[in-house]
Amino acid sequence: MSRPAINPSLEICITRVLLVATLVPSVMVLDAMRGALVGASSIAEAVDACGFLLIFAFLLYGSLSYHATRIGYFKRLRTHVRVKRSVLERVYEGAARPVTFLVPSYKEELPIVRQTLMSAALQECPNRRVVLLIDDPCDVRDRASLRAIDAARALPREIELLVSEPAKRLDIAHSAFLSRARLGACDIKDECERLAELYTSVADWFDAQAKAWHVRDHTDRFFVETILRGPARKHRRRAVAMARIAASSVSRAHRQIAHEYLRLAQLFTVELTSFQRKRFDNLSHEPNKAMNLNSYIGLIGGIYREVRVGLCVYLEPCAAEDSTLIVPACEYIVTLDADSVLLPDYALRLVHLMNEPGNERIAVAQTPYSAIPGPKSGLERIAGATTDIQYVIHQGFTHHGATFWVGANALLRRAALDDIVTEDTERGHVVKRFVQDRTVIEDTESTVDLIDRNWTLHNYPERLSYSATPADFGALVIQRARWANGGLIILPKLLRYLMREPGNLHRLREGFFRIHYLTSIAGVNIGLLVVLLYRFPESFQNLWLPLTALPYYVAYARDLRLAGYRRVADLLHVYALNLLLLPVNLGGVAKSLRQAVTKRKSAFQRTPKVSNRTCAPASHIAALYAVTLYCVVAAAVDWLSGHWLSGAFALVNAGIFTYSIGHFIGWRESIQDLRSGGIGRGITLWPRTWIARDDVARGLHPMRLSTSTWSEH
Numbered sequence: 272m273s274r275p276a277i278n279p280s281l282e283i284c285i286t287r288v289l290l291v292a293t294l295v296p297s298v299m300v301l302d303a304m305r306g307a308l309v310g311a312s313s314i315a316e317a318v319d320a321c322g323f324l325l326i327f328a329f330l331l332y333g334s335l336s337y338h339a340t341r342i343g344y345f346k347r348l349r350t351h352v353r354v355k356r357s358v359l360e361r362v363y364e365g366a367a368r369p370v371t372f373l374v375p376s377y378k379e380e381l382p383i384v385r386q387t388l389m390s391a392a393l394q395e396c397p398n399r400r401v402v403l404l405i406d407d408p409c410d411v412r413d414r415a416s417l418r419a420i421d422a423a424r425a426l427p428r429e430i431e432l433l434v435s436e437p438a439k440r441l442d443i444a445h446s447a448f449l450s451r452a453r454l455g456a457c458d459i460k461d462e463c464e465r466l467a468e469l470y471t472s473v474a475d476w477f478d479a480q481a482k483a484w485h486v487r488d489h490t491d492r493f494f495v496e497t498i499l500r501g502p503a504r505k506h507r508r509r510a511v512a513m514a515r516i517a518a519s520s521v522s523r524a525h526r527q528i529a530h531e532y533l534r535l536a537q538l539f540t541v542e543l544t545s546f547q548r549k550r551f552d553n554l555s556h557e558p559n560k561a562m563n564l565n566s567y568i569g570l571i572g573g574i575y576r577e578v579r580v581g582l583c584v585y586l587e588p589c590a591a592e593d594s595t596l597i598v599p600a601c602e603y604i605v606t607l608d609a610d611s612v613l614l615p616d617y618a619l620r621l622v623h624l625m626n627e628p629g630n631e632r633i634a635v636a637q638t639p640y641s642a643i644p645g646p647k648s649g650l651e652r653i654a655g656a657t658t659d660i661q662y663v664i665h666q667g668f669t670h671h672g673a674t675f676w677v678g679a680n681a682l683l684r685r686a687a688l689d690d691i692v693t694e695d696t697e698r699g700h701v702v703k704r705f706v707q708d709r710t711v712i713e714d715t716e717s718t719v720d721l722i723d724r725n726w727t728l729h730n731y732p733e734r735l736s737y738s739a740t741p742a743d744f745g746a747l748v749i750q751r752a753r754w755a756n757g758g759l760i761i762l763p764k765l766l767r768y769l770m771r772e773p774g775n776l777h778r779l780r781e782g783f784f785r786i787h788y789l790t791s792i793a794g795v796n797i798g799l800l801v802v803l804l805y806r807f808p809e810s811f812q813n814l815w816l817p818l819t820a821l822p823y824y825v826a827y828a829r830d831l832r833l834a835g836y837r838r839v840a841d842l843l844h845v846y847a848l849n850l851l852l853l854p855v856n857l858g859g860v861a862k863s864l865r866q867a868v869t870k871r872k873s874a875f876q877r878t879p880k881v882s883n884r885t886c887a888p889a890s891h892i893a894a895l896y897a898v899t900l901y902c903v904v905a906a907a908v909d910w911l912s913g914h915w916l917s918g919a920f921a922l923v924n925a926g927i928f929t930y931s932i933g934h935f936i937g938w939r940e941s942i943q944d945l946r947s948g949g950i951g952r953g954i955t956l957w958p959r960t961w962i963a964r965d966d967v968a969r970g971l972h973p974m975r976l977s978t979s980t981w982s983e984h
Contacts, residue, residue, distance in 0.1 A: 279349035289822035296818040326798035340667025367398040369601040396618040397537040403545040427543035438539035445536035463517040470510035477503035489645035559875035561708035569703040572600035610739040634687030634726035638735040639665040655740040659834040673784035674728035678714035710757030745885030750878040755859025758789035854894035899928040
């Protein structure tokens with residue numbers, strides 16, 4: 272479904288009404304619970320009342336936070352004025368500040384990485400450089416891995432060669448224009464005709480790439496339409512517009528013609544390269560994305576040579592004439608996941624924002640990524656819907672001064688990273704940490720580090736970036752378990768920051784949203800598990816209780832529709848998916864608690880991006896079956912004992928679990944996952960590794976896969 276037009280003022284009014292509709296029944300429920308607590312005749316009754324009250328209070332906290340961020344999002348949308356292209360393109364007329372795009376990659380499929388690198392290489396901002404950070408293990412005994420590394424290293428060179436032909440042709444045209452201008456031999460009409468021909472040739476190049484692109488799925492279709500055909504249409508319109516320049520005043524025409532030649536000359540001018548930190552023994556080998564980024568960021572602006580000592584290779588600073596590696600300095604860094612796509616004006620708009628007077632303390636500018644539209648898989652579509660709702664929430668965070676860095680893409684100010692850098696020792700070598708890797712949600716913890724140093728973060732109120740959503744349950748498990756792991760560990764650091772100014776109203780508002788963001792997964796999922804497994808007295812349940820949740824679901828349904836989804840059907844599917852992810856989220860929370868106690872970091876596990884189905888953890892599938900069976904038994908027991916309301920609730924949830932397993936995982940696939948996970952054989956697929964469906968079909972034993980290869984990320 273297409274996205275309908277948004278009326279921000281109407282949505283703000285509706286949200287305010289829904290907010291009041293939430294508070295009124297909530298007051299009634301809280302009053303009833305107060306009475307139950309005061310009238311408790313035993314410790315057990317008091318504990319029941321306190322537990323129920325705590326769960327309800329946290330769910331109410333989440334509902335109020337959602338309504339408030341929704342209002343903030345639509346307020347920002349109402350006041351947002353899109354910067355004109357003429358203003359954005361002033362960057363071509365001066366010395367453009369250098370931007371380095373860093374794409375961390377670990378065992379990615381080449382077509383996926385090619386999309387990402389192409390979207391970065393074809394950015395419209397000048398003075399850019401793209402680096403693929405290959406993090407695959409350098410095991411000389413594994414020839415398949417070495418071939419994969421060689422193919423990944425060849426990819427930036429292949430793309431650079433692809434864009435070099437139009438870049439050379441446009442640079443020659445620009446130089447020829449400058450020669451004519453110096454000689455005073457410029458004829459406005461002739462120059463406009465030349466520019467029209469050049470823009471037409473650029474459009475033809477984009478169309479040729481679109482025609483040659485191998486379209487496998489919806490991500491390829493989206494890429495071709497937005498990164499190739501979209502710019503082709505824009506350049507054709509620009510070719511037509513050259514006639515208007517010829518009709519303008521002489522001085523204005525000369526300025527515009529010079530601008531167009533300069534823009535064209537920089538359109539395809541980009542350096543693409545790759546880097547492997549694990550080749551060098553004095554760089555970090557910590558198995559996570561944060562240290563992959565940190566290793567290269569620490570080298571930016573330096574000149575180095577490779578030094579071999581025995582079997583070890585080191586990078587050391589040196590003079591330019593002795594160098595084997597020169598890493599140019601830059602003012603801005605774009606971090607971009609290898610499964611993400613940036614619209615062509617992403618960097619142009621965010622760099623302009625960062626350069627605006629008054630924005631000198633913005634450390635991170637980003638657009639929370641949206642799901643790539645049009646997937647065939649029902650799971651991928653609904654998981655993408657939850658991502659698109661998160662976009663609304665994060666935009667609202669910025670209105671309330673509570674922006675979090677979302678790591679799929681971001682424009683970073685190098686000075687801010689230098690301000691929060693720490694040093695540590697790894698294997699006897701000093702390593703720098705710009706982005707903390709204490710948790711697997713490194714962007715979230717780095718947010719707290721930045722705001723603690725009085726830096727700010729900003730979500731640009733336009734959809735300029737898109738990322739792939741896991742296409743199957745096994746891959747989604749890995750992604751969502753990682754998202755659920757770390758918030759509780761970061762919470763103490765956030766509280767210390769907030770307590771520095773406990774009476775500051777702005778700090779209180781900021782804390783309201785930031786605390787909920789870090790604790791919501793733990794609070795909501797623990798509360799949901801308790802409600803599913805424990806039967807509270809029916810006296811706690813009254814008509815006011817469902818009325819407190821109704822406004823939240825109404826707002827959520829509206830946001831689904833505004834994002835291009837179906838209101839009711841997809842809302843029910845989102846609820847079903849959230850139930851299905853209950854053991855996944857609780858597993859992530861458990862890892863946070865374990866790390867807090869043991870002080871040992873959790874292993875970073877990358878989300879698999881493969882064409883085959885990813886095998887889900889057997890323990891999670893077994894947990895889903897167990898909860899479903901428990902709900903069926905609980906419904907039967909409740910009905911036999913006359914507790915009709917509790918029985919109906921248990922039966923409805925049993926039905927939702929049953930539907931979810933069949934719809935989002937598949938009964939045959941879930942049984943296959945149980946078997947491949949080693950149930951009954953003492954073998955666990957989770958969390959050490961994951962395998963693809965074709966591996967199971969070939970009879971590969973899960974434990975035969977190299978854990979050093981698969982579990983490292």
